[in-house]
Amino acid sequence: MEIIEKAPAKINLGLDILGKRPDGYHDLEMIMASVDLADKLIINELPQDKIIVRTNATFLPVDEKNNVYQAVALVKEQFGIKQGLSVEIKKTIPVAAGLGGGSSDAAAVLRGVNKLWRLGLSKQELSDIGFNVGTDVPYCVHGTTAFVAGRGEIVEPLPPMPQCWVVIVKPQFSVSTRKIFADFDMTGIEHPDIPGLKASILEQDYDKMISLMGNSMERATMQRRPVVREIKEKMMKYGADAALMSGSGPTVFGLCQNYSRAKRVYNAFRGFCKEVHLVRTINQ
Ligand SMILES: C[C@@](CO)(OP(=O)(O)O)[C@H](O)COP(=O)(O)OP(=O)(O)OC[C@H]1O[C@@H](n2ccc(N)nc2=O)[C@H](O)[C@@H]1O
Numbered sequence: 001m002e003i004i005e006k007a008p009a010k011i012n013l014g015l016d017i018l019g020k021r022p023d024g025y026h027d028l029e030m031i032m033a034s035v036d037l038a039d040k041l042i043i044n045e046l047p048q049d050k051i052i053v054r055t056n057a058t059f060l061p062v063d064e065k066n067n068v069y070q071a072v073a074l075v076k077e078q079f080g081i082k083q084g085l086s087v088e089i090k091k092t093i094p095v096a097a098g099l100g101g102g103s104s105d106a107a108a109v110l111r112g113v114n115k116l117w118r119l120g121l122s123k124q125e126l127s128d129i130g131f132n133v134g135t136d137v138p139y140c141v142h143g144t145t146a147f148v149a150g151r152g153e154i155v156e157p158l159p160p161m162p163q164c165w166v167v168i169v170k171p172q173f174s175v176s177t178r179k180i181f182a183d184f185d186m187t188g189i190e191h192p193d194i195p196g197l198k199a200s201i202l203e204q205d206y207d208k209m210i211s212l213m214g215n216s217m218e219r220a221t222m223q224r225r226p227v228v229r230e231i232k233e234k235m236m237k238y239g240a241d242a243a244l245m246s247g248s249g250p251t252v253f254g255l256c257q258n259y260s261r262a263k264r265v266y267n268a269f270r271g272f273c274k275e276v277h278l279v280r281t282i283n284q
């Protein structure tokens with residue numbers, strides 16, 4: 001049986017860093033939402049006991065370093081599964097971009113093997129397995145819009161964020177989340193109002209939502225890469241309702257309720273940056 005799973009990208013409408021923990025990780029509070037920019041996973045069972053990962057993104061690892069490989073290996077080990085698996089990842093989400101592509105791929109393969117091997121695992125059980133692969137996997141297992149806390153293991157689903165167009169611009173370079181966190185200076189950082197942002201989504205109040213969007217990591221990435229600020233400013237100049245860096249960056253997303261404005265922002269970046277997308281939010 002062949003299983004096809006979609007793995008959507010996420011954006012961080014809000015990201016607050018509460019502090020560094022004794023284990024070296026940071027306690028976070030985030031509001032995350034999925035957008036209709038997705039990788040596609042084609043999953044097939046293999047008779048031999050091995051995991052084969054293939055992808056059109058030839059620069060990505062396809063061994064134990066791939067998030068999909070890791071997720072499958074964990075399930076096989078935990079449930080003593082002897083069948084193998086082949087997974088083809090058709091990559092569309094920009095890599096190391098702050099869009100959670102690797103985590104979403106891992107969540108998608110977990111959903112896939114749950115069906116294929118009839119494991120009957122709940123979302124919580126899939127999240128618990130996925131958390132060993134990456135911080136954002138539990139969120140990606142739940143998808144849509146959610147409040148996420150702790151290191152990423154606490155996921156509280158929210159109603160879908162108010163629908164809008166999303167312009168996604170990824171500059172040519174990538175940033176390492178690990179490096180940004182390693183040098184992170186907590187002094188004087190901006191703390192977005194995450195409870196307020198959460199309330200705006202519960203109330204479906206778009207104007208309130210965009211006024212409260214914020215990302216504690218933005219300043220650190222902008223200091224290293226000023227072009228991130230330039231993209232954000234240009235998005236606003238071309239008519240985005242709001243613009244923010246996603247995750248640890250360097251991708252910037254702009255929100256627009258009006259399609260012609262979104263198209264104007266999109267056109268302003270096409271040709272200027274290589275990876276530019278105009279997509280919708282996911283509302284289910
Ligand atoms: C911070 C976010 C926000 O969405 O950044 P993006 O990756 O999306 O940019 C994510 O939670 C990242 O998720 P992910 O990229 O899966 O992180 P992981 O592989 O688990 O961790 C990468 C590194 O970031 C640091 N890290 C990550 C999460 C966390 N709560 N505290 C940390 O200090 C750790 O040094 C870790 O080694």
Ligand SMILES: Nc1ncnc2c1ncn2[C@@H]1O[C@H](COP(=O)(O)OP(=O)(O)O)[C@@H](O)[C@H]1O
Pocket residue numbers: 060061065066067068089094095096097098099100101102103105106177247249
């Ligand atoms: N399936 C995958 N898709 C993308 N990146 C992957 C995958 N598996 C492992 N990686 C590694 O994870 C790193 C972070 O990738 P990604 O998840 O795209 O970052 P981000 O969460 O910042 O958007 C990359 O440098 C890449 O080498």
